[in-house]
Amino acid sequence: MITAAPITHAQIAPGPAICAARQAPNNQPEPMIEPRPVSIRANGPTSRRIARSWVMRGSRVGAEHAVKGPMVAESGGGCHLPVVMGAHCPSAWQMANCGQLDRVRALRGRSLAGTRGSDANALVGGLARQGTRRRSWSRNPVVFQVRKRRLGQPQLWGGSVMRVARRVSAPVFSLLLALAAGSSALAATDPLAPVGAGTPPPDAPIRPVTETLYGVKVTDNYRYMEKLDPATIDWMKAEGAHTRRVLDAIAPLAALQKRVSAFTGSFGFVQGYVSYGGRDFYEERAPGADDFNLMVRDAAGTRTLVDVDALRKAHAGKPYAINWFLASPDGSKVAVGVSEGGSENASMNVYDAATGKVIAGPLDRVRFGATAWSQDSKTVYFNRLRQMQPGDPGTDTYRNSTLYGWNLQDKPVALLGTSAGRGPTFAPEEFPVLGITPGTPEALALSINGVQNEWKAWIAPATDVANPKTVWKPLVDRSDDVTGMDARGDEIFLLSHKNAPTFKVLAVKVGEPLAAATTLVAAQPDRVIEKIAAASDALYVLARKGAYSHLLRIPTGSDKADEVALPFEGHIDEAFTDPRQPGIVLVLSSWVVQPTSFHYDPATQKFAALDIGQRGDMDPTAFKVSDLEAKAGDGVMVPLSLIQPKDAKRSQITLIEAYGSYGISNLADFSTRRAAAMREGITYGICHVRGGGEKGEAWRLGGKDANKHHTWQDLIACGEDLIARGITTKDKLFIIGGSAGGITMGRAMTERPDLFAGVIDLVPVANPLRQEFSPNGIPNIPEFGTVKNEQGFRNLYAMDSIQHVKHGVAYPAVMITTGLNDPRVSPWEPAKFAAALQASGSPNPVLLRIDAKAGHGVGSTRTQTDQLTADWIAFMFWRAGEAGWRPGHTD
Numbered sequence: 096m097i098t099a100a101p102i103t104h105a106q107i108a109p110g111p112a113i114c115a116a117r118q119a120p121n122n123q124p125e126p127m128i129e130p131r132p133v134s135i136r137a138n139g140p141t142s143r144r145i146a147r148s149w150v151m152r153g154s155r156v157g158a159e160h161a162v163k164g165p166m167v168a169e170s171g172g173g174c175h176l177p178v179v180m181g182a183h184c185p186s187a188w189q190m191a192n193c194g195q196l197d198r199v200r201a202l203r204g205r206s207l208a209g210t211r212g213s214d215a216n217a218l219v220g221g222l223a224r225q226g227t228r229r230r231s232w233s234r235n236p237v238v239f240q241v242r243k244r245r246l247g248q249p250q251l252w253g254g255s256v257m258r259v260a261r262r263v264s265a266p267v268f269s270l271l272l273a274l275a276a277g278s279s280a281l282a283a284t285d286p287l288a289p290v291g292a293g294t295p296p297p298d299a300p301i302r303p304v305t306e307t308l309y310g311v312k313v314t315d316n317y318r319y320m321e322k323l324d325p326a327t328i329d330w331m332k333a334e335g336a337h338t339r340r341v342l343d344a345i346a347p348l349a350a351l352q353k354r355v356s357a358f359t360g361s362f363g364f365v366q367g368y369v370s371y372g373g374r375d376f377y378e379e380r381a382p383g384a385d386d387f388n389l390m391v392r393d394a395a396g397t398r399t400l401v402d403v404d405a406l407r408k409a410h411a412g413k414p415y416a417i418n419w420f421l422a423s424p425d426g427s428k429v430a431v432g433v434s435e436g437g438s439e440n441a442s443m444n445v446y447d448a449a450t451g452k453v454i455a456g457p458l459d460r461v462r463f464g465a466t467a468w469s470q471d472s473k474t475v476y477f478n479r480l481r482q483m484q485p486g487d488p489g490t491d492t493y494r495n496s497t498l499y500g501w502n503l504q505d506k507p508v509a510l511l512g513t514s515a516g517r518g519p520t521f522a523p524e525e526f527p528v529l530g531i532t533p534g535t536p537e538a539l540a541l542s543i544n545g546v547q548n549e550w551k552a553w554i555a556p557a558t559d560v561a562n563p564k565t566v567w568k569p570l571v572d573r574s575d576d577v578t579g580m581d582a583r584g585d586e587i588f589l590l591s592h593k594n595a596p597t598f599k600v601l602a603v604k605v606g607e608p609l610a611a612a613t614t615l616v617a618a619q620p621d622r623v624i625e626k627i628a629a630a631s632d633a634l635y636v637l638a639r640k641g642a643y644s645h646l647l648r649i650p651t652g653s654d655k656a657d658e659v660a661l662p663f664e665g666h667i668d669e670a671f672t673d674p675r676q677p678g679i680v681l682v683l684s685s686w687v688v689q690p691t692s693f694h695y696d697p698a699t700q701k702f703a704a705l706d707i708g709q710r711g712d713m714d715p716t717a718f719k720v721s722d723l724e725a726k727a728g729d730g731v732m733v734p735l736s737l738i739q740p741k742d743a744k745r746s747q748i749t750l751i752e753a754y755g756s757y758g759i760s761n762l763a764d765f766s767t768r769r770a771a772a773m774r775e776g777i778t779y780g781i782c783h784v785r786g787g788g789e790k791g792e793a794w795r796l797g798g799k800d801a802n803k804h805h806t807w808q809d810l811i812a813c814g815e816d817l818i819a820r821g822i823t824t825k826d827k828l829f830i831i832g833g834s835a836g837g838i839t840m841g842r843a844m845t846e847r848p849d850l851f852a853g854v855i856d857l858v859p860v861a862n863p864l865r866q867e868f869s870p871n872g873i874p875n876i877p878e879f880g881t882v883k884n885e886q887g888f889r890n891l892y893a894m895d896s897i898q899h900v901k902h903g904v905a906y907p908a909v910m911i912t913t914g915l916n917d918p919r920v921s922p923w924e925p926a927k928f929a930a931a932l933q934a935s936g937s938p939n940p941v942l943l944r945i946d947a948k949a950g951h952g953v954g955s956t957r958t959q960t961d962q963l964t965a966d967w968i969a970f971m972f973w974r975a976g977e978a979g980w981r982p983g984h985t986d
Contacts, residue, residue, distance in 0.1 A: 284905075284938040287976060290983030292341045296333035299930045309885045311892065313864065316934070317927040321865065328915070331926055335945025338910075342942075344982035345969045351775070352965040358774065359767045359961055360384075363709030368680055368692055369671050371533070372426025374448055375707075376400075378417060382709055385956040389417055389431060391448050392707075400451050401431055410435070416954030419464035423472035424533040428454070430465040430475050437950025438916045443477060445503055455503035466498070467531040467538070470557055474502050476510070476529040492870040498527040498540075500561055510560060511540055517563040519553050524873050531557050532582040532629075534675045537605050539580065540567050545874030546757055549573040552580070554605070571609055576792075583629040583651070583674040588615070590627050597791035598624035600636055615649055616656050623791045628670050632677035632697045637667050641722060642736055642763040642781075642789070644683070648697075662693060662702050666763040680705065684765035686738050687715040687773075713770060717741055725782070725809075725816035731797075733809045734783040734790070735816065736763070738773055747778040748975045749823035750855075751813055753843075755786030755806035756835035757878055758795035768964050775968055778822065782813035784839060800880060803894045807842035814843075814850050826852050827975050831967070833857025833912070834920060834951065835878075841896025841928060844907055848937075853974040854909040855967045858920050858951050861896045861928035864888075869921040897931045906937040908974045910967060914949030942970070 386403035432441030444456035498511035511527035526543040542551040553567035579590035595618035603612035626637040636647035665685030684690035783789040786798025798806040837859020880887035972980040
């Protein structure tokens with residue numbers, strides 16, 4: 096099956112997690128990781144895997160920096176001077192008062208409340224004159240620290256662990272009153288400040304780099320962080336340790352962690368089901384297990400082919416994950432990609448499906464997976480990244496990849512790509528992919544342009560793929576707006592939005608030009624077509640209205656589409672067909688119903704549940720689901736799904752999720768992450784913002800490029816709508832998103848900081864102006880643009896959260912997360928955002944949560960994901976003022 100894109104957004108989108116092959120409804124911060132890749136025919140998860148995987152997308156910090164402050168320069172005499180408003184050099188009056196910072200050093204760790212006479216007067220007067228930032232105050236005694244700002248991650252404010260990061264501009268008299276009271280005035284602005292969680296680490300330094308782009312002066316205070324040098328990493332880890340102390344000081348957190356773990360562990364999840372040659376292949380995470388294993392089921396029984404738990408145990412507990420697998424058409428072999436530590440840098444082995452033995456491999460750099468097998472199941476085709484050499488820029492990571500063929504015995508042979516010397520022409524940033532549908536005579540060569548949804552494709556006989564003289568005939572260009580394909584015999588089926596914003600299905604015979612294609616299923620305004628899947632009996636068309644799926648069936652030899660009633664209302668997350676066999680296997684779930692794998696038998700016209708997976712502890716009747724709409728500022732009605740406790744009456748703690756990039760949709764799929772929050776009494780909303788694909792291509796373009804502002808403004812409208820309905824209030828309203836959804840989070844909170852009680856910003860894109868200079872930046876240019884032209888720069892500037900952080904604004908509390916192995920959104924990006932927020936002077940907490948053994952969320956274990964989920968639920972209860980949830984307090 097060739098669907099969506101031979102390499103998924105999940106693998107290249109910064110994204111979502113919240114997205115590469117999704118680890119299952121429970122294991123990813125879901126819209127942050129994009130949907131599980133649907134494979135190019137042969138059902139290997141490659142076509143969309145590449146497109147989605149990009150998607151998103153100084154000196155060592157030591158104790159001395161605790162007194163230098165983040166805004167510091169050094170005079171010729173060695174005195175560290177505060178730099179005002181990011182200026183490059185200290186002013187004369189700052190140098191005249193330099194001695195006051197030395198006094199700060201001398202007083203570090205002492206109680207200012209206990210400081211008397213000239214020491215106190217000199218300190219207060221000097222700080223007030225110089226505009227030095229107050230960064231950390233303890234409550235009793237009050238300890239003042241001038242601390243450096245750091246990478247883009249949030250920090251805490253107020254109380255003994257709260258960091259204020261505000262320039263002291265209040266009159267001396269006001270500051271003296273605060274000192275006399277025994278606590279800082281700014282700490283008092285956060286009545287929920289943690290107590291007893293220890294002293295925060297020093298701030299990150301501000302080292303401004305200023306550029307003028309198209310007449311606009313742009314200052315980047317944390318450009319140095321992009322090197323991720325040891326000092327930056329140390330700073331991030333120190334922030335992460337401090338965040339851990341704060342969260343662990345929440346008394347009910349430990350019990351919450353146990354509840355979340357027991358809940359997610361009650362499910363047996365299955366994903367990626369395919370069946371060839373009498374064997375079923377799928378990934379399974381059994382109840383209580385931490386990882387997904389690769390399973391095979393045949394006449395001999397069910398057995399584990401790849402045991403990820405055994406891999407972890409053999410490597411001192413380091414997380415491992417299966418990134419993709421591709422079974423051969425006869426079911427005798429399976430190629431598998433496994434990576435460690437959330438890196439997604441998969442190495443490939445080929446297994447004998449009967450014995451479980453490795454018969455070939457490993458081969459490294461096969462991140463985007465095997466894309467096809469030959470019809471005789473003897474040759475596997477895969478995309479492989481180039482070998483980076485010392486000194487190569489990180490931006491070359493995904494350039495000049497190559498499509499290889501491998502007979503599992505000799506050295507792999509380059510067949511497509513810039514280095515192959517044969518086949519169609521590929522640009523360095525284009526990914527070459529090969530698609531071969533079992534039982535069909537033709538092969539497709541596909542060009543995937545980063546995260547762009549539209550393909551370019553050529554066709555040639557499948558038996559001639561390895562022949563260097565093979566002539567590849569053009570089939571579709573990107574301007575044809577084709578985003579999915581499948582084949583059966585001499586028929587090719589295409590999914591296109593050309594003059595059809597909600598998509599249409601075309602059919603063309605092998606050897607005929609696209610101009611000869613007929614329309615099998617026309618576009619309808621109220622229905623979006625998502626996928627096509629060819630079986631021997633029919634072409635199955637997966638469509639939806641709103642967030643809910645509809646299944647159409649076009650019998651072979653017919654052009655009439657009939658609707659097949661689904662077992663229940665929900666969304667089809669996965670589908671598998673074999674053009675040599677009748678029927679379809681699909682995975683159906685809903686907001687409150689866990690996924691079930693069904694087989695549809697066209698002979699009986701009935702669905703039957705497959706005997707795989709296990710039901711968990713979820714009671715759908717405990718919740719009510721509402722399909723609402725919120726009116727955006729420009730009058731557009733934005734879909735809003737809402738799941739509430741069944742008997743909810745009063746104003747509720749409410750969390751709204753949003754994404755809004757790549758045309759990826761947040762649909763009615765089950766998520767244990769969402770469900771865990773809902774079971775704790777949280778009302779959960781999903782705002783279907785523009786930039787996503789919920790309402791088709793026009794909806795996607797309505798939140799892209801110069802229209803990107805609609806994405807975060809739609810989220811703002813959803814929040815305002817729920818408040819107007821009386822469902823929640825500003826002090827109980829939270830938002831969650833991540834990866835490319837970090838743009839949505841960051842710009843919503845910077846545009847309407849008064850609207851939210853807190854923000855959960857997971858592995859966020861926060862600095863789009865600099866993203867294209869990261870390893871995963873170039874593949875994302877089709878979605879976000881480039882600073883190399885003026886319109887692209889202006890679009891990126893508008894969506895850059897860091898550039899819209901303003902000094903003196905009270906931003907909502909925020910928890911920012913990152914994994915140090917993240918290949919999609921470089922860790923420096925969320926770090927820089929945190930640093931900017933810390934420097935803003937906001938009185939509310941900015942927490943940076945670090946997972947040193949994780950990446951973008953793809954490949955994280957259940958335990959890792961459960962811990963993250965419990966942390967942000969606890970963060971919400973704390974910031975909503977729930978009794979007993981304030982760190983360090985049990986009242």
